[in-house]
Amino acid sequence: MEPDHPYRKLKIPENAPVELKPIPGKGWGMFATRDIHPNEIVLEEKSLFVISDLSDLCPLEDEIRVEVEALDEDEQEQFFSLRRNGSELFDTLEEAFWANNFTQIGTDFPDDGGLQLLMSRFNYSCTPNAMIPNFKGFDDMDPETTVIISTKRIPAGTEITFSYNMAAMYYLRRDERRIALPFHCLCEACNEDDPNVTYISDLCRTLLRGLDSLLHMGFSRGVKDTVDTEANPVILNPGLRAAAADCNILHSTRFIGYILIPCLLEVERNLGIHTSGIYCGDVEELASRFKSPANIHIANEVLQQPWWADRLLVALHLWNRADDGDVENAALAREEFGMKEPVDSVGIWQDDSSTTPIIEEID
Numbered sequence: 001m002e003p004d005h006p007y008r009k010l011k012i013p014e015n016a017p018v019e020l021k022p023i024p025g026k027g028w029g030m031f032a033t034r035d036i037h038p039n040e041i042v043l044e045e046k047s048l049f050v051i052s053d054l055s056d057l058c059p060l061e062d063e064i065r066v067e068v069e070a071l072d073e074d075e076q077e078q079f080f081s082l083r084r085n086g087s088e089l090f091d092t093l094e095e096a097f098w099a100n101n102f103t104q105i106g107t108d109f110p111d112d113g114g115l116q117l118l119m120s121r122f123n124y125s126c127t128p129n130a131m132i133p134n135f136k137g138f139d140d141m142d143p144e145t146t147v148i149i150s151t152k153r154i155p156a157g158t159e160i161t162f163s164y165n166m167a168a169m170y171y172l173r174r175d176e177r178r179i180a181l182p183f184h185c186l187c188e189a190c191n192e193d194d195p196n197v198t199y200i201s202d203l204c205r206t207l208l209r210g211l212d213s214l215l216h217m218g219f220s221r222g223v224k225d226t227v228d229t230e231a232n233p234v235i236l237n238p239g240l241r242a243a244a245a246d247c248n249i250l251h252s253t254r255f256i257g258y259i260l261i262p263c264l265l266e267v268e269r270n271l272g273i274h275t276s277g278i279y280c281g282d283v284e285e286l287a288s289r290f291k292s293p294a295n296i297h298i299a300n301e302v303l304q305q306p307w308w309a310d311r312l313l314v315a316l317h318l319w320n321r322a323d324d325g326d327v328e329n330a331a332l333a334r335e336e337f338g339m340k341e342p343v344d345s346v347g348i349w350q351d352d353s354s355t356t357p358i359i360e361e362i363d
Contacts, residue, residue, distance in 0.1 A: 002049065005022075005086075005091065006015060006080075006082075006083065007020055007022075007028055007075065007081060007083070007086065007121070007156050008101070009077070009078070009081055010078060010117055010121070010160070011080060012043075012118060013043070015030055016042065016043045016044075017033050017034045017036055017062075017063055018030045018031065018032060018033060018042060018043060018160060019031055019033050019040065020118075020121055022086070022174060023087050023123075023159070025186070025187055026123065026161065027085045027086030027087065027123075028121055029121065029122070029123045029159045029160075029161075030043075030118075030121050030122045030159065030160045031157060031158065031159050031297075032136060032154045032156050032158050032159075032160055033156060034153065034156045035153065035154070035155055035156050036150045036152055036153070036154040036160075037153060038151065038152050038153055038272070038273040039127060039149060039150060039151070039273045040149065040150045040272060041147055041148075041149055042130055042147075042148045042149065042160060043119070043147070043148050044145055044146070044147050045116055045117070045118050045119050045145065045146055045147075046079070046144055046145045047102075047116060047145070047146070048075060048079060048114070048116070048117060049067040049070070049071070049114070049115050050112050050113065050114045050115075051063060051067070051097065051101070051112070051113050051115075052112050052338055053112065054101075054112065054113045056298060058092030059094065059315060060094045060097065061092055061093055061094045064093040064094055064097050065093055067115075068093060069305055072170065073119055074178070074179055075094070078117055079115070079117070081117075082083025082096050082099075082100055082117070082120075084099065090168050097113070097115055099120070099121075100115055100116060100117065100120040101113035101115055101116065102114055102116045102119055102120075102146050107265060114144055114146065115184050117148055117149060119132065119146050119334055120256040122148060122160055122161060122162055123159065123161050123184075124161060124162070124163060124164055124181075124185065125161035125162070125163065125179060125185075125187035125189075126163065126169050126187050126189040126190055127188055127189045127269045127270055128151065128161045128163045128270075129148055129151060129154050129158070129160060129161060129272075130148050130149060130150050130151055130154070130160050130161065130162045130164045131148070131162050131163070131272065131274065132146060132147070132149075132162055133147070133149060133274070136154065138307075140176065148160070148162060149274065150272075151272020151274055151275070152272050152273065159346045161187065161261060165183070170208055170265065170268070170270055170293040171206075171208050171209035171219075171220065171223050172205060172206055172209075172223065172226060172227070173201075173202040173206060173214055174189065174190055174192075174198055174201065174202060176206040176226055176227055177329060178190070178191060179226055180225070188266075189201060189269075198306075200267075201268060204264045204267050204268050205268065206234060207214060207260075207264060208261060208264050208265070208268075209223055209227075209234050209261060210234035210235055211257050211261050211264075212250065213229075213233075213234060213235055213237060213241075213244060213257065213301060214240075214244045215244075215254055215257045215261075216252070216310065216337065217244065217245055217246075217247055217334075217337050217339065219242075219249070239349055239351075240259065240349055242349075243317075243348070243349030246258070246330075246334070246339075247330050247333040247334045247337065247339070248251075248330050248347065248348050248349055249291060249330070249349055250320065250322060250323065250326055250348060250349075250350060251286070251290065251322070251323045251326050251329040251330075252295065252318035252319065252320070252322075252323060252326060254286060254333070255283070255286045255287065255290075255299065255302075255318060255322075256312070256315045256316065256319065258279060258282050258283050258286060258319060259279075259283055259308065259311050259312050259315050260312060261279060262275070262276055262279045262308045263308045263312050264321045266308060266309075269305045271308075282301070283302070283311070286299075287299035287300065287302065287303055289325055289329050289332070290323055290325060291323055291324035291325035291328075292321075292322075292323045292324045292325075295318060295323050298314065298315070298317050298318050299315075299318070302314045302315045304360060318329070320351060322350060322351060326342070327347075327348060
């Protein structure tokens with residue numbers, strides 16, 4: 001890359017522990033200039049300008065031109081430094097905007113898009129080490145400001161990456177991700193040469209997709225947009241699949257599932273501190289909803305374990321165990337997911353072929 005490349009003129013805040021560097025074969029990317037701790041704000045950026053309500057996908061060239069012309073000379077120079085993949089000029093202002101905008105959380109419209117010069121320089125990965133949260137979480141932050149937060153420790157010199165759609169990408173195999181992404185991904189997970197590693201990764205993500213369907217009354221939108229879930233169901237047992245669609249599953253099944261998900265995410269190097277915290281809260285809430293004394297005892301033992309794998313080993317004692325609160329908890333889950341009554345009220349589903357615990361009873 002030439003030493004006078006326009007990206008070298010982009011102004012990175014002095015307190016941000018990042019630098020923008022060229023990457024052979026990938027354009028440009030953001031790298032850590034020091035060790036970054038988990039859950040640390042890596043960069044905050046206020047939008048150069050905001051286009052309101054992008055739900056109306058009409059031509060935006062004239063609207064964007066007005067915004068660009070309103071910028072001062074220095075800001076205009078920054079805007080016109082943008083390149084397609086770090087090299088070619090964009091053909092139109094609208095094309096430049098669509099390639100470099102982020103949804104503005106907290107503004108008047110949920111579909112506001114802000115032009116972000118620096119956030120757009122972070123590359124995508126299917127195993128990211130940072131995230132751009134879909135919530136503000138900072139009361140004093142300008143609604144037109146976007147933040148990127150580390151999800152794990154990032155050593156100095158490491159490229160900082162995030163996922164455009166974590167919920168969907170976590171559940172897609174490598175071949176499916178290649179269909180879903182509008183570019184050829186060169187991240188570690190997609191560029192893995194060892195077929196055994198890829199096979200295990202695909203198994204983990206398929207199981208995550210099944211848990212998504214089991215616990216959340218169906219597949220996430222990102223999965224359904226990519227995979228024919230009707231022709232390729234992950235839950236093969238029709239009774240369990242129908243019960244899951246109505247939230248008519250044992251509370252113990254839901255509890256174990258919410259522990260198994262972070263275990264699999266950890267295997268896939270996708271369990272960041274923020275995601276782990278969310279699942280900790282979910283598991284604590286689900287543990288509090290058991291009604292049967294023996295189940296309450298096991299659930300409390302689960303909460304005492306320090307690691308997700310240890311929690312899973314204890315939680316498996318609950319496998320296929322009914323609970324006095326099953327019907328109440330199923331109704332509560334339906335309400336949480338916006339479904340008041342089951343489509344086919346057949347009661348709580350229990351697999352008669354496996355009524356004993358997977359491992360021995362705990363004392």
